[in-house]
Amino acid sequence: MLAGKRILLIIGGGIAAYKALELIRRLRERGVAVTPVMTRAAAEFVTPLSVAALAGEEVHADLFDLTKEARMGHIQLSRVADLVVVAPATADLMAKMAQGHADDLASTLLMATDTPVLVAPAMNVRMWTHPATRRNADTLRADGVRVVGPNDGDMACGEFGPGRMAEPAEIVAAIEGALGGGRLSGRRIVMTSGPTHEPIDPVRYIANRSSGAQGNAIGRALADLGAEVVFVTGPAAVPPPLGVQVHRVETAREMRAAVLAALPADAAIFAAAVADWRVTHESASKLKKTAGTLPALAFEENPDILAEIAQLDSGRPRLVVGFAAETDDVIANATAKRARKGCDWILANDVSPATGIMGGTENAVTLITAEGSETWDRAGKDAVAARLAHRLADALEAE
Structure with a gap:
């Protein structure tokens, strides 16, 4: 080209x-x-x-x-x-x-x-x-x-x-x-991807099974349509896509700071699997295993990055998109999440072990908006990303 x-x-x-x-x-x-x-x-x-x-x-x-x-x-x-x-x-x-x-x-x-x-x-x-x-x-x-x-x-x-x-x-x-001359040329999009790691001590942390593959595919699809993509990623298992601005973070608090620093933007996509909790007091030394006893860990909530950006009074991106990885009542839980967070769209998927989606090469999502839900056929993560990128371009062009 x-x-x-x-x-x-x-x-x-x-x-x-x-x-x-x-x-x-x-x-x-x-x-x-x-x-x-x-x-x-x-x-x-x-x-x-x-x-x-x-x-x-x-x-x-x-x-x-x-x-x-x-x-x-x-x-x-x-x-x-x-x-x-x-x-x-x-x-x-x-x-x-x-x-x-x-x-x-x-x-x-x-x-x-x-x-x-x-x-x-x-x-x-x-x-x-x-x-x-x-x-x-x-x-x-x-x-x-x-x-x-x-x-x-x-x-x-x-x-x-x-x-x-x-x-x-x-x-x-x-x-x-x-x-x-892509459809998103001139558009600035901030997105998150991968997991976060919340330290317990110098060698242990709280995380989840997200590989970051779907987020990477989305970042690449947005860049292919000409968008300027600010890609905030946790410690993912796959390298970030080419053609994006990469900001690597470890914790939810670091991810929040990177997202806020990247604004303003036309759209924000939150594909990262952010840990909901962190330990209140991270140990400076490795917690030693003692027979017959368990360490007492106190927890507190991490910042809700999606909700914070979706509910900004000023500087809110025109389109805020979240993800909902669910194992039960997928559509109902994701619909409730969209309303609770205040975002425009939620992409819901069933990550039950039997689906093979978490860490796999395919995804099956349902797009939930204020108008209702739309289930997409199961497809490779690149195909899902391309469909989302074009759908996002449709929405921005309409505005």
């Missing part, structure tokens, strides 16, 4: 610039023409010669290069591409974009373009979580800029957390979504 497209690739000055080389290679394999632009700082991390050799085109770097300006001015350069991709997008570049600065070739191109823009942020975890960067990211999203990543992981500086640039394959998937 990318063959014949042209990408204007702006490479910012960060250690993640080396990933831009792999990104160029993957794009060229798909028949994409890549016009590279490098900031002065980017040349400190990768050489213009390497970039030009992989792209098969010369590198643009100087705003005041008279030879290149005579042949193709920077205004024209900014408008001949199908998509502008900034990878890595440093904190400095994002600040320039958000505030409208244009003091070098890269920032001038970004100001002069009327072409869609996709950025892949990459920076130290503290820089990414700094209020100024968060404001700039929100501004860019509000301006229509698509964002892929950053991911959690180890930093070159030795720290760990969100800030790693999305992998080249993830960026390619995001490019496909941006250029595909």
Whole structure:
């Protein structure tokens, strides 16, 4: 689907610039023409010669290069591409974009373009979580800029957390979504997936049997339709899908914080199997087994993320979707849950051991809305996800 497209690739000055080389290679394999632009700082991390050799085109770097300006001015350069991709997008570049600065070739191109823009942020975890960067990211999203990543992981500086640039394959998937003109293009969707782990002591925790497979399939289906997906996942058994912004969490409280930080959004889908309870006092040391005695554990309720988001007074997503995994009276229990939580839709499924659904490759769901219930035929989880994604697109388009 990318063959014949042209990408204007702006490479910012960060250690993640080396990933831009792999990104160029993957794009060229798909028949994409890549016009590279490098900031002065980017040349400190990768050489213009390497970039030009992989792209098969010369590198643009100087705003005041008279030879290149005579042949193709920077205004024209900014408008001949199908998509502008900034990878890595440093904190400095994002600040320039958000505030409208244009003091070098890269920032001038970004100001002069009327072409869609996709950025892949990459920076130290503290820089990414700094209020100024968060404001700039929100501004860019509000301006229509698509964002892929950053991911959690180890930093070159030795720290760990969100800030790693999305992998080249993830960026390619995001490019496909941006250029595909999908039904959810321009929509921001927050979703949760996987289980949560609620610690009892350093080696034990409360959890459930969710693999995260259905949530992953939904995230992938949404991204395939062009949505910007913020994917908040607990410790799932399967890797997250490509083309989404991944935020890894462990506990229900961490999941709640990640979801709130990801708002505003057009829709929110809560596919995670969040533990209902946690121990009141987590032990700092392993609880030792003593013959004839059992440990006394006190419990308290975890935050109800679905209900909280569904009942927001302001900033509520237009469509809030929950899941109900039941073993008895599936439709009745799920219908009651939808009313109790205040969400728009509930997808109910029977996870009794005999169904093989929990941890399996297939699912059988009933969509419950204010208008009633609709049972879908049992199908692979990818097929269920695709049907839900298109149904969600129908609802957003209708609004």
